Amino acid sequence: MSLVVRQVIADDAQGVADVLNPIIFEGLYTVLDTTFSVDEEKEFIAQFPEHGVFTVAVNTENSEVIGFQNVEPFASYTKAFDHVGIIGTFVGGASQGQGVSKKLFESTFEVAKQKGYEKLFAYVRSDNERALTAYLKQGFEVVGTAKKHAKVGGVYVDEVLIEKFL
Known part of the structure; x- marks a missing residue:
């Protein structure tokens, strides 16, 4: 598969x-x-923060978006967190395990640095081992676990807190 990574439109x-x-x-x-x-x-794309990063991976053979990653400012109520972004990564099921997230990370890290981010932070479901492994391979480190942090379908879910300094 041939892919290109670029900013969302x-x-x-x-x-x-x-x-x-x-x-x-x-x-x-x-x-x-x-x-x-x-x-x-x-609407989400149109209103995405100017300081944010929104990257898509596109299969060049059929122009299909197969994954995306975004970084949003950690907080807007103070400038103290302007250097910190919250990152999320999503890759379609059929495209997982093919290096898509690695390409997304490469692009996102570069653009995030250009926009002044020094640290990226994420919350990963504790039962999402594939995502946690992908982040750790990219240099993220576990900084803690938020117990019963989410409640999905009536079931509590712990979230692993991870961070990476750029």
Whole structure:
């Protein structure tokens, strides 16, 4: 598979929804519990923070979005966290295990540094071993576990807190 990684555009909304919604629907790998319409994704892309990073991986053979990663500012109520971003990574099921997340990380790290981020932070479901392994391979370190941090489908889920200095 040949892929290109680039910054998101509004026309990617369908592809982003096509990657994200099956993951949400499955209910096993994210704490997100409500799927998104294409219009909601378009609005999310349009309103995405200027200081944020939103990267998509596109299969060049069919122009299909197969994964995405975004970094949003950690907090807007103080400038003390301007150097910290919250990162999320999503790769479609058929594209997992093919190096997509590695390419996303490479691009996202570079753009994040250009935008002034010095540290990326993430919450990963404790039962999502594949995601945790992917982040650790990219140099993230575990800094703690938030017990019963989310409640998905009536079930408590612990989240592992990880960080990486860029």
